[in-house]
Amino acid sequence: MFPHPNPWLKRPLCRRYAFAQFRSARVVVQGAETCSRWQWAFGMFADSQFELLGAWPEAFVTPQQIATDLKERGVESIGIISTHIAADDLGARACDGDADSFLASNVLEVDGGPSATHASMLTRHRRRTLRSAIAAAESLHVGLVRALRRQAPFASDEVAANFIACWLEQADQGLAEVRPRNVASRPIAVQ
Secondary structure, three states: OOOOOOHHHHOOOOOEEEEEEEEEEEEOEOOOOOOEEEEEEEEEOOOOOEEEEEEEEOOOOOHHHHHHHHHHOOOOEEEEEEEOOOHHHHHHHHOOHHHHHOOOOEEEEOOOOOOHHHHOOOOHHHHHHHHHHHHHHHHHHHHHHHHHHHHOOEOOHHHHHHHHHHHHHHHHHHHOOOOOOOOOOOOOOOO
16 A cells, blocks of 8 residues: 555544545646546545545555555445445445445445435435535535645655645644534434
8 A cells, every 4th residue: 555644644533424425636746747646535424524534546556445444544334435436446346355344335426416316315404414515525626626736746746645635634624613504403323
């Protein structure tokens, strides 16, 4: 596994998340023939509080390794996983062997909201909460992409990794203080 340059990326996490979204951002490094991509993940607790789960370089890790990293840091389950990576990649590869109990029963691909088949299975409150979490993740993604563009090109992959870790850590500190808009005060039950 790729060694994280920032200890914040290896910190312990909560045991359960109601929702997690995995996104990918392009990183330009000086002298590199192609841009590298970094996966990052955003999680929502059952009480509608958000936390950034980590970041991983696509070139060095597979979805199975991401699932293993999250497990090693204490994550036992995620209720709904949203991804802009192919859902089959994250679901099928990450569920091989021992990761079955780790990943949620609902793996879906989301383009701005839950798919119609899964949305009908959620209560109105959960759909509203899920839309709020997706909007928060999208806002973070836009901010990260904008910051990466402003700083590019990076001197090395290590410099880029440290920048991403620092940016996500700072964003995570802000998430701890904010409750999402349009979310009822009643907590979501994690099943």
